[in-house]
Amino acid sequence: MEVRAEKPDDVEAIFRVNVAAFGREGEANLVDQLRGVASTLSFVAVESEQIVGHVFFSPVAIAGDCADRLLVLGLAPVAVLPDYQRQGIGSLLIQYGLSECARLGFKAVVVLGSPDYYPRFGFVPAKQKGLGCEYSVPNEAFMVLELERGVLEGRAGMVKYRSEFNELE
Numbered sequence: 001m002e003v004r005a006e007k008p009d010d011v012e013a014i015f016r017v018n019v020a021a022f023g024r025e026g027e028a029n030l031v032d033q034l035r036g037v038a039s040t041l042s043f044v045a046v047e048s049e050q051i052v053g054h055v056f057f058s059p060v061a062i063a064g065d066c067a068d069r070l071l072v073l074g075l076a077p078v079a080v081l082p083d084y085q086r087q088g089i090g091s092l093l094i095q096y097g098l099s100e101c102a103r104l105g106f107k108a109v110v111v112l113g114s115p116d117y118y119p120r121f122g123f124v125p126a127k128q129k130g131l132g133c134e135y136s137v138p139n140e141a142f143m144v145l146e147l148e149r150g151v152l153e154g155r156a157g158m159v160k161y162r163s164e165f166n167e168l169e
């Protein structure tokens with residue numbers, strides 16, 4: 001199992017992995033729309049030369065006190081082919097992606113997802129750090145991970161994903 005950055009030849013396989021994992025095209029189309037936007041990051045998991053998993057990060061804005069220049073990313077989507085799920089591939093992708101985000105100088109990552117899954121990577125409810133979500137979701141589903149300890153201290157505001165996300169249900 002290898003996890004590495006996306007390459008140009010991976011585009012179709014990434015589309016297929018997202019469609020298979022989510023059972024619809026929304027997330028796959030979102031990745032296609034955001035690919036190439038500044039501060040997006042895309043990683044794949046490869047087994048026997050087949051792409052079996054994918055994770056994507058894109059920039060979010062924090063509308064609030066003094067936070068405009070913080071480099072914060074949103075983790076979404078993350079997808080693993082159904083036959084390969086629950087073997088640790090999603091975890092590997094997320095851990096690899098987060099360490100690359102930190103290495104590249106990003107300060108924090110937000111995620112909207114299962115509160116049973118993301119805390120194992122260090123995510124905490126974003127509300128604890130004063131961050132709100134623009135979508136109406138349960139508080140515990142919107143989480144944040146500081147990549148640099150304390151970087152969100154004294155910051156607060158509404159987190160806004162790129163407008164392309166609004167097309168997702």
Ligand SMILES: CC(C)(COP(=O)(O)OP(=O)(O)OC[C@H]1O[C@@H](n2cnc3c(N)ncnc32)[C@H](O)[C@@H]1OP(=O)(O)O)[C@@H](O)C(=O)NCCC(=O)NCCS
Pocket residue numbers: 021022076077078079080081084085086087088089090091092113114116117
């Ligand atoms: C979410 C996903 C990427 C996880 O990948 P994976 O390779 O199966 O994950 P791992 O093997 O690393 O981890 C499996 C663990 O995550 C848990 N888990 C996986 N998806 C979960 C979910 N949606 N909600 C809660 N827990 C989940 C499993 O219960 C398992 O927990 P355990 O270790 O306590 O048994 C994969 O299940 C997937 O592609 N799902 C469909 C797409 C999706 O919902 N993506 C997330 C939203 S953006």
